[in-house]
Amino acid sequence: MTEVRKLTTPLSPETVRSLRRGDAVAVSGLMVTGRDALHKLWVKSWPSYPGLDLAGAILYHCGPVMRKERNGSWSVLAAGPTTSIREEPYEAAVLARYRFAGIVGKGGMGTKTLAALKEHGAVYLHAVGGAAQVLAEKVVRVAGVRHLDELGVPEAMWVLEVRDFPCIVTMDAHGDSLHEEVRRASREQLDEAIARKRPDAA
Amino acid sequence: MGEKPLGKKRSSEGAGRRPVATGRAATKAAPRDPFAEKALAATFTELYRRAATSMPPDVLAAIEEARDREAEGSAARETLEVLLTNSRLASVWSRPVCQDTGMPLFDVAVPAGVSLRAVERAAVKATRAATARGYLRPNSVDALTGENPGDGTGRGMPIVHVREHGRRSLVASLLLKGGGCENVGAQYALPNADLGADRDLDGVRKVVLDAVFQAQGKGCAPGILGVCLGGDRATGLAEAKRQLFRRLPDRSPEPALAKLEQELLEGANALGIGPMGFGGGTTLLGVKASRLARLPASYFVSVSYMCWATRRASVEVAPSGKAVFEQ
Ligand code: SF4
Numbered sequence: 001m002t003e004v005r006k007l008t009t010p011l012s013p014e015t016v017r018s019l020r021r022g023d024a025v026a027v028s029g030l031m032v033t034g035r036d037a038l039h040k041l042w043v044k045s046w047p048s049y050p051g052l053d054l055a056g057a058i059l060y061h062c063g064p065v066m067r068k069e070r071n072g073s074w075s076v077l078a079a080g081p082t083t084s085i086r087e088e089p090y091e092a093a094v095l096a097r098y099r100f101a102g103i104v105g106k107g108g109m110g111t112k113t114l115a116a117l118k119e120h121g122a123v124y125l126h127a128v129g130g131a132a133q134v135l136a137e138k139v140v141r142v143a144g145v146r147h148l149d150e151l152g153v154p155e156a157m158w159v160l161e162v163r164d165f166p167c168i169v170t171m172d173a174h175g176d177s178l179h180e181e182v183r184r185a186s187r188e189q190l191d192e193a194i195a196r197k198r199p200d201a202a
Numbered sequence: 203m204g205e206k207p208l209g210k211k212r213s214s215e216g217a218g219r220r221p222v223a224t225g226r227a228a229t230k231a232a233p234r235d236p237f238a239e240k241a242l243a244a245t246f247t248e249l250y251r252r253a254a255t256s257m258p259p260d261v262l263a264a265i266e267e268a269r270d271r272e273a274e275g276s277a278a279r280e281t282l283e284v285l286l287t288n289s290r291l292a293s294v295w296s297r298p299v300c301q302d303t304g305m306p307l308f309d310v311a312v313p314a315g316v317s318l319r320a321v322e323r324a325a326v327k328a329t330r331a332a333t334a335r336g337y338l339r340p341n342s343v344d345a346l347t348g349e350n351p352g353d354g355t356g357r358g359m360p361i362v363h364v365r366e367h368g369r370r371s372l373v374a375s376l377l378l379k380g381g382g383c384e385n386v387g388a389q390y391a392l393p394n395a396d397l398g399a400d401r402d403l404d405g406v407r408k409v410v411l412d413a414v415f416q417a418q419g420k421g422c423a424p425g426i427l428g429v430c431l432g433g434d435r436a437t438g439l440a441e442a443k444r445q446l447f448r449r450l451p452d453r454s455p456e457p458a459l460a461k462l463e464q465e466l467l468e469g470a471n472a473l474g475i476g477p478m479g480f481g482g483g484t485t486l487l488g489v490k491a492s493r494l495a496r497l498p499a500s501y502f503v504s505v506s507y508m509c510w511a512t513r514r515a516s517v518e519v520a521p522s523g524k525a526v527f528e529q
């Protein structure tokens with residue numbers, strides 16, 4: 001890998017399959033936010049969103065800080081990723097229903113989601129933890145919001161247009177997880193370091 | 203009560219001099235006594251702004267060096283680049299470097315006669331002001347009710363350590379430590395049979411490397427470790443966390459600890475965890491170790507993990523009211 005791959009939604013199945021764990025990407029296009037409350041609402045009622053094509057779009061685990069402007073429009077003040085593993089019980093069903101091509105979050109997800117990514121042709125993209133300003137700056141337009149009254153600002157489904165949103169593919173559509181790989185490799189290093197006495201130890 | 207005469211004395215010393223560089227609030231209030239609650243609250247608010255919105259130069263330099271060492275186009279290098287861009291944007295816009303503005307820890311050394319209570323109250327007031335101005339996210343939650351009062355304060359929050367020192371100026375240091383990295387801190391009791399760690403420096407090395415392995419990227423690596431050998435459970439962790447006030451180029455004055463710091467840094471980076479756990483040679487930016495006396499029966503090794511967003515700042519306030527901020 002030598003360069004950052006630029007991706008634009010909707011991501012085609014071929015594009016998704018060409019991505020491998022460890023790739024650096026910059027995503028442009030349609031991204032919707034969704035965290036705990038929205039996932040619960042989804043699996044309960046599976047609402048449809050006429051006029052909003054989620055197939056091939058990106059789901060972002062994020063509870064943004066938003067500001068309502070005088071003219072009634074919204075702007076994003078901070079939009080860093082939240083920990084993804086909390087959505088593990090729901091994500092496989094969500095992928096099956098809405099056909100997102102990518103999930104953006106942090107910390108990675110479990111084996112059920114990894115299998116669902118493979119089955120439905122999607123990838124998990126890890127955003128940079130703590131990079132609140134860079135990520136907020138990549139949101140070029142707030143295109144709308146759903147479930148705002150029921151769920152409140154951080155939990156609502158914000159429809160965002162992003163440009164060059166930086167992520168690393170950490171779980172790909174081939175069943176490979178960078179998290180697992182790094183954990184395994186670092187475990188080997190640790191075992192070796194622990195077995196080895198300090199060179200100067202008596 | 204003892205504050206008043208002192209305040210008068212200081213105000214005459216400071217007469218005719220305007221406080222410098224203490225931010226708009228301090229200048230407008232034109233406080234007579236720079237060590238009184240009101241003036242300190244204004245100074246601490248500015249300290250918050252700097253700590254939350256601009257990264258210390260030594261940490262930025264370390265991230266830059268690390269970026270240049272990582273392979274061109276690698277996930278590690280791209281990530282470190284994003285961290286640098288993020289830090290630049292935050293300081294230009296005076297917005298928080300990270301949305302988790304963390305648990306505030308004040309370490310304040312005051313001249314004789316300054317009211318410790320005033321310092322504590324000033325820290326609380328400054329926390330409210332900094333939260334209202336958006337430098338801090340409303341970050342305190344009642345452990346019993348789950349309620350968030352919305353002003354960043356609560357029982358034991360901010361953490362304020364105040365002590366007296368022999369100088370005429372007041373020195374305040376502030377550290378903002380987020381939850382993600384605090385969650386991956388650790389404490390070990392030696393010996394540890396699982397890791398084959400005995401009660402010696404080699405045992406210390408083993409458990410600290412284990413802590414870094416367990417953390418993987420979850421503490422928003424690359425991190426900085428504060429390590430303390432000895433103490434009891436409470437003082438060990440507090441001393442480990444205090445090490446995070448030290449600048450990265452700082453080496454322990456004790457040769458054995460300085461050596462340990464270097465070995466732990468190299469050992470941790472050899473694990474290959476990398477920024478955010480994406481793999482790479484940059485898992486830690488630094489290790490700062492200290493020691494406390496222990497009881498014969500216990501040997502604790504305490505590890506405080508600080509994320510890449512190591513937000514710290516300090517200020518020295520002279521009796522004249524002149525304030526010099528540093529990061
Ligand atoms: S660990 Fe640090 S960088 Fe990561 S989210 Fe928390 S405060 Fe931000």
